[in-house]
Amino acid sequence: MATDQLSVTFAALADPTRRAMLARLAQGEATVSDLAQPFDLSLPAISKHLKVLQHAGLVSQGRRAQWRPCRIEPAPLKEVAVWMEGYRQFWDESWDRLDAYLEALQTEEGEQGA
Amino acid sequence: MATDQLSVTFAALADPTRRAMLARLAQGEATVSDLAQPFDLSLPAISKHLKVLQHAGLVSQGRRAQWRPCRIEPAPLKEVAVWMEGYRQFWDESWDRLDAYLEALQTEEGEQGA
DNA sequence: ATGCTATTTAGCTAAGTAGTGAATCAGGAG
DNA sequence: CTCCTGATTCACTACTTAGCTAAATAGCAT
Numbered sequence: 001m002a003t004d005q006l007s008v009t010f011a012a013l014a015d016p017t018r019r020a021m022l023a024r025l026a027q028g029e030a031t032v033s034d035l036a037q038p039f040d041l042s043l044p045a046i047s048k049h050l051k052v053l054q055h056a057g058l059v060s061q062g063r064r065a066q067w068r069p070c071r072i073e074p075a076p077l078k079e080v081a082v083w084m085e086g087y088r089q090f091w092d093e094s095w096d097r098l099d100a101y102l103e104a105l106q107t108e109e110g111e112q113g114a
Numbered sequence: 115m116a117t118d119q120l121s122v123t124f125a126a127l128a129d130p131t132r133r134a135m136l137a138r139l140a141q142g143e144a145t146v147s148d149l150a151q152p153f154d155l156s157l158p159a160i161s162k163h164l165k166v167l168q169h170a171g172l173v174s175q176g177r178r179a180q181w182r183p184c185r186i187e188p189a190p191l192k193e194v195a196v197w198m199e200g201y202r203q204f205w206d207e208s209w210d211r212l213d214a215y216l217e218a219l220q221t222e223e224g225e226q227g228a
Numbered sequence: 229a230t231g232c233t234a235t236t237t238a239g240c241t242a243a244g245t246a247g248t249g250a251a252t253c254a255g256g257a258g
Numbered sequence: 259c260t261c262c263t264g265a266t267t268c269a270c271t272a273c274t275t276a277g278c279t280a281a282a283t284a285g286c287a288t
Contacts, residue, residue, distance in 0.1 A: 001244060001275085002130050010128035014121050015246090019197075026201060032265060045247055047266055052245095066255045066264045077198070078205035083133075084195055087140060091192035115245085115274065129276090146235060159277055161236060166275095180234045180285045 005057070006083060009076040012056035017041070018049050025059060025072040032068055119171070120197060123190040126170035131155070132163050139173060139186040146182055 002008070012018055021035050036046040050070065053059040057076045061068045089095050116122070126132055135149050150160040164184065167173040171190045175182045203209050 002128065004130055006133070007128050007130055010124050014116065014124035014128055016116050016118055016121055019120070023200075026204070033263095041246095042248065043265065044249085044267080048246075051266095063254090068265065072204060074204040077201050080194075081198055081205045084191070084198060086137075087191050090140070090186060090188035091195045131276095147233095155276095156278065157235070158237080158279085162276075165236090177284090180232095182235065 005076065006079060009056045009058065009080055012052050012058055012076075013080075015049070015052075018053055021046075021049060021053065022058060022072060025070055029069045029071050032070065035070065119190065120193055123170045123172065123194055126166050126172055126190075127194075129163070129166075132167055135160075135163060135167065136172060136186060139184055143183045143185050146184065149184065 001011070013022075017039060020038065024030055024035055024038075032043070032046060032050060035050065036043055039046065050059065050061070054061060057073055059070050060073050061070050063069075084091075115125070127136075131153060134152065138144055138149055138152075146157070146160060146164060149164065150157055153160065164173065164175070168175060171187055173184050174187050175184050177183075198205075
């Protein structure tokens, strides 16, 4: 398995359960049981998913009595955003519009030339 | 393994070899051998990585004689970008600045109150 | 037909992942 | 101290992934 940060982050995000947990944490702190509640999974399974998210640095965990409140951490998402930036031309709609625009321009020129 | 599109895409991106192949394809079409060239991997290994990328819809393959020219496909990247949008508040720097700004405001208010 | 180059498929191994239940640790509360 | 709740670790099973070599397929060139 790849161990570079970006690979670990992508791998952590490659699971709908973990993304749902992250979505829940985007709304604020939650305990492990809070996170487990929507799923038909054992607590150990949730704990494991959580560990994957922590290992990726996407989530940090505190302690309050017997609870382990979890928070979302922005750094790895930022790294993904930076990586995505390098491919913006492929996914940004405005680029598609620009592409269509340039194509239209070229067509006009062709018609003028004919 | 999760089979939803986003999970498959993230899983495909969770490998530095595959991301490097994608980076190469971002510069234009390439054959399988072209893609294999920078790596110390057997051709079958590259072919497998390529299949993962194709299965994620990130790459499409044509045929020209005995070559299979590969192209990058934008749709799954777009889906990732859309997903990321939902977390912009966590990774966008301007949010950090806003956060700092609000914090500064609150500190000022506190000092005024004291 | 034969061969040559590009690529894929098959069959295998080693290692990693996702889930389970049982047991254990952490930390109040009676 | 003992019990109860929250959470983790352990030991195990089923499955997937990444790599390899060897063999097969695709398509041009002779």
